[in-house]
Amino acid sequence: MMNNSRSEIISTMTGLFYPYILLLGFYVILNGHISPGGGFQGGAVLASVFISRYLVDPEKCVRIKILQTAEKLLFLAIILFAVLIGISKVMIFNSLTPVVYLIIMNSLIGIKVCCGLTIIFFRYVFYEGGI
Amino acid sequence: MTEKIFLIGLIILAIFAVNTRHLRRAIIYLGIFSLVSSLVYLFYGSPDVAIAEAVIGSTITTVLFLVSFKKSRVFIIYYANADFNSSDSRKTIKARGQILKSIEKFLIDHEFEPQLIMTTKSYELILASEVFDLLVYQDNAQLLITGPDEYHLDGIETFLKDKSFKDLEICFGRCVEYEEFRS
Numbered sequence: 441m442m443n444n445s446r447s448e449i450i451s452t453m454t455g456l457f458y459p460y461i462l463l464l465g466f467y468v469i470l471n472g473h474i475s476p477g478g479g480f481q482g483g484a485v486l487a488s489v490f491i492s493r494y495l496v497d498p499e500k501c502v503r504i505k506i507l508q509t510a511e512k513l514l515f516l517a518i519i520l521f522a523v524l525i526g527i528s529k530v531m532i533f534n535s536l537t538p539v540v541y542l543i544i545m546n547s548l549i550g551i552k553v554c555c556g557l558t559i560i561f562f563r564y565v566f567y568e569g570g571i
Numbered sequence: 572m573t574e575k576i577f578l579i580g581l582i583i584l585a586i587f588a589v590n591t592r593h594l595r596r597a598i599i600y601l602g603i604f605s606l607v608s609s610l611v612y613l614f615y616g617s618p619d620v621a622i623a624e625a626v627i628g629s630t631i632t633t634v635l636f637l638v639s640f641k642k643s644r645v646f647i648i649y650y651a652n653a654d655f656n657s658s659d660s661r662k663t664i665k666a667r668g669q670i671l672k673s674i675e676k677f678l679i680d681h682e683f684e685p686q687l688i689m690t691t692k693s694y695e696l697i698l699a700s701e702v703f704d705l706l707v708y709q710d711n712a713q714l715l716i717t718g719p720d721e722y723h724l725d726g727i728e729t730f731l732k733d734k735s736f737k738d739l740e741i742c743f744g745r746c747v748e749y750e751e752f753r754s
Contacts, residue, residue, distance in 0.1 A: 468622065476618035484626040491634050557631065565638055 451496040461489050469550035473542040482546070483553025490558040494565065502562055511555040518548050574614040577607055592679055594640060602633040646683040646723075648674065649703045651690050653710035663709065670707065670714060670731075670741075677730045714741045 468475075469482030490502060525541060581604060588600035605628030612621040650671065652663070671687065678685040690697065694708050704723065708715040716731075718724050728743050 477622050478619070481619070481622040481626060484623065484631065488626060488630045491631060494638075495634070561631070561635065564635065 454492050454496050457492075458489060461485065461492070465489070465550075465554075469546050470543060472546040472550075473539060479546040479549025480553050483550040484557060486550065486554040487557035487561070490554075491561050494561070502558065504559055504562055507555045507559050511552055511559065514548055514552040514555065518545070518552065521545065521548065574611055577611050577614070581607055581611065594684060595637075598633060598636045598640060601636070602629045605629040605632070640684075646678050646685050646704045647702070648685055648687050648705045648707060649690060649697055649701060650687060650707045651692060651694060651697060651709070653694075653708070666714070667709060670709075673731060673734060674705070674707070674727060677727055716741065716743050 465482050465485035467482075468477035468485055469479060472478035472482065521544065584600055584604045584607065588597045588604060591597045591600065605624055609621045609624035609628065612618075612624055648671070650667070652667075675685045675687070688703075690701075692701075694706075697703070697706060703718070705716065705718040705727070708717070716724070716727065724743065731741060
């Protein structure tokens with residue numbers, strides 16, 4: 441059943457669109473402080489790259505263990521970064537401009553959301569229930 | 572004005588999604604629904620929510636639903652014809668349409684998703700090599716219906732007995748040999 445549903449057209453077109461979806465995702469993340477979008481939306485766009493890769497070849501599994509540790513580390517990094525910036529704002533006034541802070545925070549959140557959504561999807565596909 | 576048209580469209584799509592008989596179509600309608608609703612968000616001046624809705628609502632949720640749909644119960648029907656030179660004749664097509672339509676109706680009533688595969692392979696080859704839940708084999712006016720699962724076969728038999736097909740001789744086989752059917 442899995443093999444019948446694979447279509448040549450879909451896999452070729454998805455392969456062509458990969459770089460553009462990636463570019464859009466990074467654009468949405470990095471321009472989050474000016475234009476609509478931000479960490480969450482850009483991360484979801486990046487996760488859709490992994491999910492469409494499942495449509496291209498369903499047998500290929502991503503390494504969920506690595507993604508899980510990366511997600512945990514990023515979660516810690518987000519909290520630590522915000523706390524450290526808060527402390528340094530008190531001690532050394534105006535050390536970091538808000539724009540840089542927003543960009544770093546947005547990209548951290550974006551990568552974390554991408555990891556999280558990819559883990560949810562692949563865990564559901566490969567480990568829940570029988571096919 | 573434009574957003575009102577899209578809002579009406581949303582209601583129509585929602586009704587479509589609820590009322591379709593095929594589950595797969597309902598999933599696709601839901602995908603279109605979230606795409607249109609993201610457009611409506613854009614008209615109301617919140618592009619942030621629109622991006623989130625477009626990505627999550629119409630991409631990730633649709634793919635997730637399709638995957639879980641694939642994991643659900645799919646009923647594979649194989650259809651083969653004895654003499655596929657005559658498979659274009661009007662009588663054969665009519666009989667095929669009647670029988671397959673009523674089998675599909677039975678499956679949809681029992682919440683299966685019928686998947687019909689038409690093949691030119693011979694009867695023995697299908698039995699030996701393919702994985703199927705139901706095999707419909709037609710030889711002019713004679714029909715053989717067989718399958719590995721007796722429970723569903725009984726249900727289909729009682730369902731088809733109630734409807735009378737004229738000029739059709741339906742034979743239900745539980746692992747019946749081909750020669751028996753021929754004779």
